[in-house]
Amino acid sequence: MDRIFRGIMKYRRTNRVKMVEQFIQVKNRPEPKALFFTCMDSRMLPARFTDSNVGDMFIVRNAGNLVPHSRHFQDEYTSCEPAALELGCVHNDVRHVIVCGHSDCKAMNLLHLLRETEYSNIANRRMSPLRSWLCSHAMSSLEKYQQLEVAGFHAPLIFQAETPLRRISAYIDPDDKLSVTDKLSQVNTLQQIQNIASYDFLKKRLEAYDLHIHALWFDIYTGEIHYFSRQNKQFVEINEKNVNRLVEEVSKYYC
Numbered sequence: 001m002d003r004i005f006r007g008i009m010k011y012r013r014t015n016r017v018k019m020v021e022q023f024i025q026v027k028n029r030p031e032p033k034a035l036f037f038t039c040m041d042s043r044m045l046p047a048r049f050t051d052s053n054v055g056d057m058f059i060v061r062n063a064g065n066l067v068p069h070s071r072h073f074q075d076e077y078t079s080c081e082p083a084a085l086e087l088g089c090v091h092n093d094v095r096h097v098i099v100c101g102h103s104d105c106k107a108m109n110l111l112h113l114l115r116e117t118e119y120s121n122i123a124n125r126r127m128s129p130l131r132s133w134l135c136s137h138a139m140s141s142l143e144k145y146q147q148l149e150v151a152g153f154h155a156p157l158i159f160q161a162e163t164p165l166r167r168i169s170a171y172i173d174p175d176d177k178l179s180v181t182d183k184l185s186q187v188n189t190l191q192q193i194q195n196i197a198s199y200d201f202l203k204k205r206l207e208a209y210d211l212h213i214h215a216l217w218f219d220i221y222t223g224e225i226h227y228f229s230r231q232n233k234q235f236v237e238i239n240e241k242n243v244n245r246l247v248e249e250v251s252k253y254y255c
């Protein structure tokens with residue numbers, strides 16, 4: 001807590017006045033343009049690496065950047081992620097939902113370990129909320145990853161996108177540079193697109209091309225951020241060489 005208190009003192013000296021000015025600028029009626037789901041990992045600082053500011057985006061963080069599929073939604077057993085989707089895309093006019101995974105994800109490492117254990121054993125799951133969270137909401141990612149293994153990592157994986165008629169074809173790490181768990185993390189990030197699109201309350205906007213779902217992947221080892229390009233069918237690094245092309249791709253697919 002000492003570190004937190006000293007951090008707050010520094011904030012008061014440096015950023016507080018500027019932030020209050022920004023609050024006034026958005027007139028206490030912020031209109032965020034994006035809803036950003038990412039992992040709770042302490043190395044992930046989305047506001048910093050996207051250079052976003054007061055009022056720019058909603059951020060939701062959890063272990064493994066998961067968004068539960070709508071089939072798990074029951075009145076009294078919901079989780080915060082669907083509520084955030086509703087708040088952002090129904091009560092606010094967010095047009096871009098972004099899921100951002102990352103390398104060396106501890107939740108993905110555990111998910112990969114769970115395949116070796118009796119993860120379906122209810123008694124085991126009740127011992128650990130984290131295992132239960134992953135068993136309930138990340139098994140679909142693991143199943144997709146297993147499809148990739150069976151295909152020898154050469155065939156593309158197919159994910160449903162915004163509507164059942166729109167599909168994403170994805171080659172995961174075609175140069176075979178990533179570890180097994182980092183490959184799984186990329187699969188998991190794309191799987192969340194399918195999960196987000198499963199909510200009925202988003203259907204109209206998704207069908208009308210008024211709401212778009214994107215995947216980013218942050219490489220902890222290099223600090224580089226990768227965008228899943230539907231045109232390239234893989235994650236591509238966002239850099240000076242291709243940023244304009246990616247902006248063009250996004251405006252072509254999602255205008």
Ligand SMILES: [Zn+2]
Pocket residue numbers: 039040041063064065102104105106107108
């Ligand atoms: Zn993580």
